[in-house]
Amino acid sequence: MHQASIAHLKKNVGPFEKTDTKSSLWQLVNTLVPLVLLWYAAYASLSVSYWLTLPLTIVAGGFVVRTFIIFHDCCHQSFFKSRLANDILGNITGVMTLCPYEQWKNSHSIHHATSSNLDKRGVGDIWILTVDEYVAAPLWRRLAYRIYRNPLSMFVVGPVYVFLLQYRFNRKGARRKERINTYVTNLAIVALYALLIWVIGWQAFVLVQGPVFFVSGLLGIWMFYVQHQFEDSYFENEDQWSYVKAATEGSSYYKLPKLLQWITGNIGFHHVHHLSPKVPNYNLEKAHEATPELQKVTTLTIGTSLQSLRFHLWDEKRKNFVGFKDIKPLLRKPAAASQVNSPSPSLQGK
Secondary structure (H helix, E strand, C coil), X not given: CCHHHHHHHHHHHHHHHCCCHHHHHHHXXXXXXXXXXXXXXXXXXXXXXXXXXXXXXXXXXXXXXHHHHXXXXXXXXXXXXXXXXXXXXXXXXXXXXXXXXXXXXXXXXXXXXXXXXXXXXXXXXXXXXXXXXXXXXXXXXXXXXXXXXXXXXHHHHHHHHHHHHHHHCCCCCCCHHHHHHHHHHHHHHHHHHHHHHHHHCHHHHHHHHHHHHHHHHHHHHHHHHHCCCCCCCCCECHHHCCHHHHHHCCCCEECCCHHHHHHCCCCCEHHHHHHCCCCCHHHHXXXXXXXXXXXXXXXXXXXXHHHHHHCCEEECCCCEEECHHHHHHHXXXXXXXXXXXXXXXXXXXX
């Protein structure tokens, strides 16, 4: 992309980076109040029928996703003008969504700085192997990768592993502030859950919070996965990598029905978010509509996004994602002369 085009994009998006306090406060009200009411309604409905409880927990799970988007904006310092206000709200919503604020903020900033960079995979992103890496890998690594890439592992086991286990521990090399924040968040989650169990009993708590957690976790991982894993995405090595191309070609526009777009905090405009993380979620659509160039990015619908489930490996030669079936002929040939080191798997980052 030419420098003039880059400058034009930044100029168009710039005005939408401004935080509007009234919009932020209203989003807090229309997100957290319904979430609390839905959670309580789900609990109250247990005395009637669990078939009434389940739909309420599913909707509540959607509002947890919306709460996560607020948390996400706080991590980017884009929800409030005040850094302190973002940090306080980020920690509170982090407890509600089971995400340590400092840990997630740091890993997610790495994701933004390295998204679509083949030489800097492994932090805050989905585990991706290239075709050559997979072919050269030993059998055990291929098996591990295939298990990881299986939809059951990704979207059923994944939410449990990421939100209940992975986020409870600090990453290697984490600084003192981040480590302490993780410990404090863990204690706050235990205290909150212990209080709820003491008030309503552990059975009722599990019956309500269980599906709320699973629905929100599944949706969160799916949204992050699908917006970088489409067929003609963008990946390059460090010497040819471009931040703007990673945003406009390596991130999709997930065009959802208006209700789902609202519930997911406009994060479907992922290309805009990666181009400028300072744009608050409630301004993402406005930035997209005001910038014709951004309307030309890869657009996914719910139907077309399901195709991403068959994309597993990045083909550096053809510059697109392929499935395991597509490389079967390569596996019948003699193994590659040398084993290629591959990044460690990670599911974090939404």
